Amino acid sequence: MPNNSSPIIHQLVMCANLFVQKDGRWLMLKRSSKKTFAPNFVHPVGGKLEQNEDPLSGAKRELFEEAGMIATNIRLGAVILEVVPHKELPVNWLIFHFVGDYESGETRTTDEGELIWLKPQEILTAQLYPSVHETIRKILNPKHGPVFAKFEYDSEGRIIQETKQVDGCGR
Numbered sequence: 001m002p003n004n005s006s007p008i009i010h011q012l013v014m015c016a017n018l019f020v021q022k023d024g025r026w027l028m029l030k031r032s033s034k035k036t037f038a039p040n041f042v043h044p045v046g047g048k049l050e051q052n053e054d055p056l057s058g059a060k061r062e063l064f065e066e067a068g069m070i071a072t073n074i075r076l077g078a079v080i081l082e083v084v085p086h087k088e089l090p091v092n093w094l095i096f097h098f099v100g101d102y103e104s105g106e107t108r109t110t111d112e113g114e115l116i117w118l119k120p121q122e123i124l125t126a127q128l129y130p131s132v133h134e135t136i137r138k139i140l141n142p143k144h145g146p147v148f149a150k151f152e153y154d155s156e157g158r159i160i161q162e163t164k165q166v167d168g169c170g171r
Contacts, residue, residue, distance in 0.1 A: 016095075046058075055096035069106075082153065
């Protein structure tokens with residue numbers, strides 16, 4: 001962008017999620033069947049960032065608010081841009097997935113759904129949101145660097161395979 005020009009303003013929702021590992025299992029949220037968006041899907045604990053909140057702080061806040069837990073050894077697992085053609089909500093989503101180890105706290109009841117601990121193989125066969133399904137093996141692999149991906153969806157919520165892009169920063 002040239003100097004003194006107006007910035008391009010994007011319609012973007014930002015989210016931060018935190019995959020927490022304890023004793024070989026991962027804390028996941030089975031979304032409530034009453035949810036309008038992605039009911040019964042299995043997803044990491046997380047949510048939308050608050051105004052002026054950085055992604056790491058947001059992920060930690062969401063984990064504590066929704067699950068009553070604190071994580072340690074947190075690393076960036078993925079940054080995903082989702083390009084979604086919704087007429088009702090014409091925005092794209094920028095999602096930060098973090099990975100960490102359980103430090104303390106006990107799961108609590110949440111209106112978001114049911115908090116469950118799953119083995120990696122159980123996560124791989126769960127009903128995951130498409131972008132998580134495409135990146136989960138790399139996100140949960142401690143030897144893999146962060147994943148950077150862009151997914152474009154059709155109006156039915158399916159990834160348009162030709163535009164899927166997944167890149168990683170190796171370790």
